[in-house]
Amino acid sequence: MLKIWSMKQQQDEAAQAGTKKKKVTAAQLRVQKDLHELSLGSTMRTTFPNPDDILNFTLTIEPDEGMYKGGSFVFDFKINQNFPHDPPKVKCTQKIYHPNIDLEGNVCLNILREDWKPVLNLNAVIVGLQFLFLEPNASDPLNKEAAEDLKQNREGFKRNVRASLGGGTVRGQSFDRVLK
């Protein structure tokens, strides 16, 4: 009888251990699905500092056309457990000269804030980021000086971009060298 009782206790313990095992979260699952749908092409790649943690990674964009061609831009993606209700937090890890990205790396992209919806996926975000390098936009300025330059003098702006990509100084502000 005692033997049966201890067997039962063991079973109970095993059952309890079973219930405490963590389950894959809804945010992890959604990110996992979104990863399948990334179209990175030849100009983008992802890096996972900890491959077990798919909610934190970096995206490198190397535009093959436009004013930012030749640069290699690294964005940090931080996704919380409330994804996709909350948008991913995206920041540029380098100090770059761009009208829609400030010197701290904040990015002005509508779908990262005011126009984010749970039906949007990570691919929509990376397409949006890529577009910022093809078509920098002077009407949504985060770096006011760069936006002014783009509005006033497109050729001058282009020269500034080239200088900044090489780690040069624009209007007294030095930038990170981001040429690949």
Added chain:
Amino acid sequence: MAEVASSSVLNVLEGPRAKWKYLDNILGREGPFTDPEWEPGQPVFEGLERAKVLVIGAGGLGCEILKNLALSGFKDIHVIDMDTIDISNLNRQFLFRHADVGKYKAEVAAKFVEKRVKGVKITPYCGRIQDKDDEYYMQFAMIVCGLDSIEARRWINATLVGLVDEENPDSMKPLIDGGTEGFKGQARVIFPTMTSCIECQLDMHAPRAAVPLCTLATIPRQPQHCIEWAHIIAWEEERKDITLDTDDPEHITWLYQKALKRAEEFSIPGVTYSMTQGVVKNIIPAIASTNAIVAASCCNEAFKIATNANPFLGFPETENYMMYTGDESIYTYTFEHQKKPDCPVCNPNALARPLHVDGNSTLQDFLDGLAERPESQLKKPAIRTEAKSLYYQFPPSLEEQTRPNLSKKLNELVESGEEVAITDPAFPLQFKYKLIFK
């Protein structure tokens, strides 16, 4: 006539169920909407008293819910809340007094209602819902939520869906969820796996209204824009190494002063300390009466579900969502929110099925085996546990990092009984298995 009435009232008032006289009118006899098979009387009273209910949240909605459940005849109520009482809660969270500031909400609320309503037992837990395991949630007949966090709702929803065991009817716990925002609110009932769940309804939550970052950075127009600027941009620039703690008065004061200075630069009046606190903590304006309306409808549904006295919201294939809008006069609408066939939480494939496997076989063998299973036939799978990325076919960097796992044995990668989730671009749905080693 008046005398007859008063003497009959007197009789009831003297009996043991005197204070439940009006409830007993509903539970003690059939009504126009009761099911023909329903039997009124003693078993129904007892069922209601025995029903163990869990209330999640002891804030604005929670105070109302606890009071209502106790006054509806529930006798065994549990309540979870991790928060302590703040002075700003006192205007609507009526179970708390000035002397309670700083104490745990769940504890104070439980004591107050127990004292006020004789015979009810309220068991508080001051902590996070995530601290508790399946066994804990299994003990309840139903769960009533009065939360302001979507994250907490999603967690309890996924937990209750995961509890459902097809062999055990008691494992399906009705989830009654109330929510308010200003003059708006909703009450909804979910029968996990049977009806549309919180995850199916995620798009019903209005996203947090956000102002474009460039507006904050360049052309702020409202005092809130200056506060958001201080919160998102100035803090990062100047105090990057300090993690912002929205409960730390020094941090809020710093943001307030930054915002005030910026508002002066742009001649925008109206930045205050309490507005700073509200914007930064995303405090949703709470209106006491909206809480009362929503909590009352949640509790009436809880009562009807526990007693079967009347048809209730959320019965499968009927209406399950009641929205209330008081912004412009009053509008209420009750409808059936449909279950999403590809819901990542409640679609049939999302429930972890037990799968007996050989722990000594490799991950590659396991995936090859899955490819042959009729329900899966995977092409480019990704597979993970909560803790580990087991194998990702894409993107390339992750494929390279997880490839070595393919030749590892399953028992090196997962524990017996652990859940794995598998997705594949060829399928809109995912598969979850609980791997049990033979």
